[in-house]
Amino acid sequence: xxxxxxxxxxxxxxxxxFTVQRINLVxxxxxxxxxxxxxxxxxxxxxxxxxxxxxxxxxxxxxxxRVVTDWAGDPGAVEEYKVRxxxxxxxxxxxxxxxxxxxxxxxxxxxxxxxxxxxxxxAADDTVLQGARATxxxx
Amino acid sequence: MALNREWIGKTFPASAPYEVSRVKIREFAxxxxxxxxxxxxxxxxxxxxHPDVIAPPTFAIVISFQMxxxxxxxxxxxxxxxxxxxxxxxxxxxxxIHAGDVLVGTPRITDIRDAGRNELLTWxxxxxxxxxxxxxxxxxxxxxxxxxxxxxx
Numbered sequence: 001x002x003x004x005x006x007x008x009x010x011x012x013x014x015x016x017x018f019t020v021q022r023i024n025l026v027x028x029x030x031x032x033x034x035x036x037x038x039x040x041x042x043x044x045x046x047x048x049x050x051x052x053x054x055x056x057x058x059x060x061x062x063x064x065x066r067v068v069t070d071w072a073g074d075p076g077a078v079e080e081y082k083v084r085x086x087x088x089x090x091x092x093x094x095x096x097x098x099x100x101x102x103x104x105x106x107x108x109x110x111x112x113x114x115x116x117x118x119x120x121x122x123a124a125d126d127t128v129l130q131g132a133r134a135t136x137x138x139x
Numbered sequence: 140m141a142l143n144r145e146w147i148g149k150t151f152p153a154s155a156p157y158e159v160s161r162v163k164i165r166e167f168a169x170x171x172x173x174x175x176x177x178x179x180x181x182x183x184x185x186x187x188x189h190p191d192v193i194a195p196p197t198f199a200i201v202i203s204f205q206m207x208x209x210x211x212x213x214x215x216x217x218x219x220x221x222x223x224x225x226x227x228x229x230x231x232x233x234x235x236i237h238a239g240d241v242l243v244g245t246p247r248i249t250d251i252r253d254a255g256r257n258e259l260l261t262w263x264x265x266x267x268x269x270x271x272x273x274x275x276x277x278x279x280x281x282x283x284x285x286x287x288x289x290x291x292x
Contacts, residue, residue, distance in 0.1 A: 018172075024170075024172070027169070027170040028170045028171070030166075030170065031166050031167045031169070031170035031171075031201070032167070032170070032200060032201055032204060033201060033204050033205060034200075034204055036220060036221070036223065037221055038221065038224070044221060047221075048221050048222055048284065049284065049285070054224070056225070057224070057225030057228065058197055058200045058225065058228065059171065061197050061228060062171040062173070062195060062197045063171065063172075065195065065196050065197055066171070066172075066173050066175075068196075069173075069175060069195070069196065070175070074177065074187045074188075075175055075177050075178070075193065075195060075196065075235070076177065076187060076188075076189055076193045076234075076235035078196040078232065078235075079231070079232050080229070080230065080231045080232065081196045081197070081229065081230050082227070082228065082229030082230070082278075083227065083228055083229075084226065084227045085224070085225050085226060085227065085228075088224065134196075
């Protein structure tokens with residue numbers, strides 16, 4: 001478990017890759033209740049002008065969140081988590097899917113043993129999350 | 140079709156109570172591929188000081204999504220859900236959600252505005268226990284693609 005006193009602004013959380021395939025989106029549809037057709041139907045995704053089926057923004061947010069919760073130790077330490085979905089994660093129907101790469105950096109130390117972690121998330125060279133930050137209360 | 144701007148400020152009825160179960164937390168954690176013991180193992184969660192398994196920080200979207208159904212599918216709003224992509228999301232927690240919580244919230248549309256060819260719809264809900272204990276505030280911005288008024292005309 002990371003301690004507040006041991007953390008400095010500028011500390012980084014190394015990049016991690018997450019594979020996103022159609023099966024992940026189908027599972028996320030079921031678990032989240034969001035069955036929007038653009039997350040599983042290529043035909044309708046194209047009809048509404050998307051390049052292909054896209055991942056739920058919330059699926060991407062969840063993967064990026066893992067980088068913070070695994071770093072913090074206790075996932076219950078996350079007090080605030082916000083993102084803007086700047087580009088979709090396009091998930092082709094092949095054996096590879098998409099690769100999401102997430103890294104983090106401590107950008108603020110606040111009172112009350114809280115720190116701000118700013119996240120960077122990319123897929124196919126696009127920045128898919130902007131202004132992604134989590135406020136975490138450390139021990 | 141552009142969204143109905145008269146719906147800005149509209150408050151919707153309180154959602155039906157949502158009972159958070161260990162099984163649902165496990166299903167959600169599996170779906171996001173996260174095996175953190177705090178989500179799956181009651182003893183591990185208790186060792187961290189939680190009363191039961193806790194939910195991942197983005198789990199509140201499950202509750203928020205159920206609450207939001209009456210917003211996004213309100214015929215008076217005029218939203219075509221196949222045109223919707225997620226724009227922004229934030230969660231502010233007073234404490235983590237844990238198994239056994241029974242949660243409710245009252246969604247309110249706070250903003251609808253143009254952003255180029257698209258429209259942005261923002262709604263939020265303060266999620267509390269049925270006893271009124273604050274747990275989480277979720278703010279959700281949806282993008283309605285290509286529906287800005289100048290495009291429609």
